[in-house]
Amino acid sequence: MIxxxxxxxxxxxxxxxxxxxxxxxxxxxxxxxxxxxxxxxxAVDDVEEVVNPRRRLELLAADFDGDRHLRAILLEPGGAIPxxxxxxxxxxxAPDWLLKLLARDPLTATVPxxxxxxxxxxxxxxxxxRNEISEVWQDVQLYFAILGIFCLSSFLVTLTILARxxxxxxxxxxxxxxxxxxxxxxxxxxxxxxxxxxxxxxxRMVARLKETEAKNRALRVQLDTVQEEERGELARNLHDEVxxxxxxxxxxxxxxxxxxxxxxxxxxxxxxxxxxxxVKSLKANVKSLLGNLRPTGQHALGLHGAVDDxxxxxxxxxxxxxxxxxxxxxxxxxxIDAALQAIIGESVSNxxxxxxxxxxxxxxxxxxxTMRLEVSDDGGGFRKVRSIDGGxxxxxxxxxxxxxxxxxxxxxxxxxxxxxxRASIPLVQPSPAELDAAAEAIAS
Numbered sequence: 001m002i003x004x005x006x007x008x009x010x011x012x013x014x015x016x017x018x019x020x021x022x023x024x025x026x027x028x029x030x031x032x033x034x035x036x037x038x039x040x041x042x043a044v045d046d047v048e049e050v051v052n053p054r055r056r057l058e059l060l061a062a063d064f065d066g067d068r069h070l071r072a073i074l075l076e077p078g079g080a081i082p083x084x085x086x087x088x089x090x091x092x093x094a095p096d097w098l099l100k101l102l103a104r105d106p107l108t109a110t111v112p113x114x115x116x117x118x119x120x121x122x123x124x125x126x127x128x129x130r131n132e133i134s135e136v137w138q139d140v141q142l143y144f145a146i147l148g149i150f151c152l153s154s155f156l157v158t159l160t161i162l163a164r165x166x167x168x169x170x171x172x173x174x175x176x177x178x179x180x181x182x183x184x185x186x187x188x189x190x191x192x193x194x195x196x197x198x199x200x201x202x203x204r205m206v207a208r209l210k211e212t213e214a215k216n217r218a219l220r221v222q223l224d225t226v227q228e229e230e231r232g233e234l235a236r237n238l239h240d241e242v243x244x245x246x247x248x249x250x251x252x253x254x255x256x257x258x259x260x261x262x263x264x265x266x267x268x269x270x271x272x273x274x275x276x277x278x279v280k281s282l283k284a285n286v287k288s289l290l291g292n293l294r295p296t297g298q299h300a301l302g303l304h305g306a307v308d309d310x311x312x313x314x315x316x317x318x319x320x321x322x323x324x325x326x327x328x329x330x331x332x333x334x335x336i337d338a339a340l341q342a343i344i345g346e347s348v349s350n351x352x353x354x355x356x357x358x359x360x361x362x363x364x365x366x367x368x369x370t371m372r373l374e375v376s377d378d379g380g381g382f383r384k385v386r387s388i389d390g391g392x393x394x395x396x397x398x399x400x401x402x403x404x405x406x407x408x409x410x411x412x413x414x415x416x417x418x419x420x421x422r423a424s425i426p427l428v429q430p431s432p433a434e435l436d437a438a439a440e441a442i443a444s
Contacts, residue, residue, distance in 0.1 A: 006151075017143065018101075021136045025104055029127040032069035033107045036125045039063075040072070040111040043284035051273075054120040059281070061085050061123060068131040073124045082121075090134035098140075102133045240342050240396065244349045248317065250279040303337040304329055307362060310345055314352055321352075326363040332371060336425060339400040340364065340373060343408070346393050347375040347421040355379020355419060369427050376420040381412045401425060 043060050050056055057074055064072035064085035074083040111123040253275040260268035304327050311323045331337055344362060351357050357379035364373050394410055401408040406425035413420060 017140065021102055021133075021139075022104075024136065025102060025129050025132045028069060028132050029104065029107050029129060032067075033109050033125055033127055036064070036067070036070045036072075037109050037111055039284075040123055040125065043281075044111075044113055044117065046280065046284075049280060050116055053117050057117060057121055057123060058083055063281075064125075069127055069129070071126045071128055073126060074121055075124055076121045077119065087128055088131065090131045092134055092138055094130070094134045094137035098137055099130065099133055102129070102136060104129050240346055240349075240393075243393070244345070244353075246279050246282055247349070247353050250276055251317070253279065303327065303331060303340055306341050307344055310348060311360075311362075314348060318352070320358055321360065322358065323360045323362065326361075326365075328364060328366075332427065336371065336404060336427070339404055339425070340371075340423075342400055343373060343397045343421070343423055344375055346397050350393055351375075351377040351379055351419065355381065357418065366427065371425050371427050373423040373425075374420060376413070376418060378418045381417060381419055397421070397423070 040060060043063065044050070044056060061072040061074045061083045062085060064070055066088045067085065068088045070085075071087055072085040073081055075081060106129075107127040109125045111125065113122060253272045257269055257272035257276070260266075260272060307325060307327055311325065315321050315323065332340070348360060348362075351360065355377055357377035359378045361374070361376045363375075364371065366372070397410075398408045401423050404425045406423060408421065408423040410419060410421050412418070
């Protein structure tokens with residue numbers, strides 16, 4: 001009887017594992033094709049800067065070299081395939097029988113390209129599930145190893161219990177009674193008189209476990225919230241720090257190209273164009289980067305010093321720019337100072353990249369328990385803004401203000417003569433003790 005139960009359990013487990021593997025492969029392939037399509041589309045959305053469309057398509061296909069799930073195929077208008085990306089080889093190849101058992105039809109997607117590329121070809125993405133099946137094979141090997149250890153351990157334990165008779169049962173009953181001593185006994189059948197103490201202790205243990213599981217669920221919700229906030233913070237930092245630098249590198253490279261052309265320095269012009277091409281590729285892929293390098297130098301300067309340093313950075317590259325700064329010398333606290341610094345930096349960066357202003361004004365004032373920030377420019381307003389990094393810059397500024405119980409608005413000045421960013425943040429923020437109390441309330 002026990003053998004039949006174990007055999008049945010193994011069969012059911014194998015079927016569930018097979019179903020789970022199919023679902024996992026389908027989910028991974030769908031996610032891969034969706035993410036790959038977005039990345040490829042973003043890589044060619046700067047059509048006004050494309051110099052060689054065919055070369056751009058070849059580089060786009062090559063960008064997918066080493067991908068675990070996607071293969072990029074460059075299709076010429078006549079149907080020829082001049083370039084195909086190379087998949088990453090699996091770490092532990094799965095056996096052929098498993099590949100046949102779990103093989104899924106590849107998903108394909110043709111990346112929508114701007115009209116400038118229509119005469120040069122198209123990019124088609126195609127999924128390949130071999131790497132994912134290899135992961136499933138590794139999981140299956142691990143499961144079987146754990147199952148073998150479990151079965152062997154269970155067999156030895158069962159032999160020991162049978163050899164010693166019913167003596168361990170009394171110790172097991174005492175352990176159950178200790179575990180459930182602080183919980184109410186559930187109203188469940190107690191069973192025969194011989195097992196009444198065991199069932200009572202077991203029911204008490206179940207009640208305690210339910211209570212613990214409820215607390216764990218609340219803690220998991222809190223942990224997920226913290227993780228989401230941290231991921232948002234990392235994304236904002238990546239945008240705020242990397243994007244302005246890439247913009248400046250691109251500007252400097254274009255300047256070098258013009259100087260080289262005026263002096264007929266062919267090598268210098270080629271190098272400048274190569275730098276511009278690298279900057280374009282970095283811009284297209286920077287959103288997929290993970291990591292957060294905290295700029296300690298700017299925080300050490302304080303808010304006023306950091307803003308002065310930011311203004312010096314831009315005025316050095318744009319001598320015609322004038323900036324009025326009206327910021328208190330005092331600190332508003334590390335969290336508020338950091339948020340203000342990021343909002344000011346993003347506002348100035350957006351103005352310089354999109355509006356080309358001649359004058360900027362940065363002002364911070366307090367009214368009661370509220371701090372108000374205003375950054376305005378005399379640029380072209382929204383009419384000259386084609387895109388603001390997909391909206392992540394303004395979104396990041398709003399999130400920074402909202403994380404401090406504040407608000408942020410971006411408005412065009414009357415007549416389209418510039419843009420004003422206004423932020424309002426309360427000066428009194430929740431203390432660490434209040435945050436801990438809130439966390440304990442959630443857990444309880």
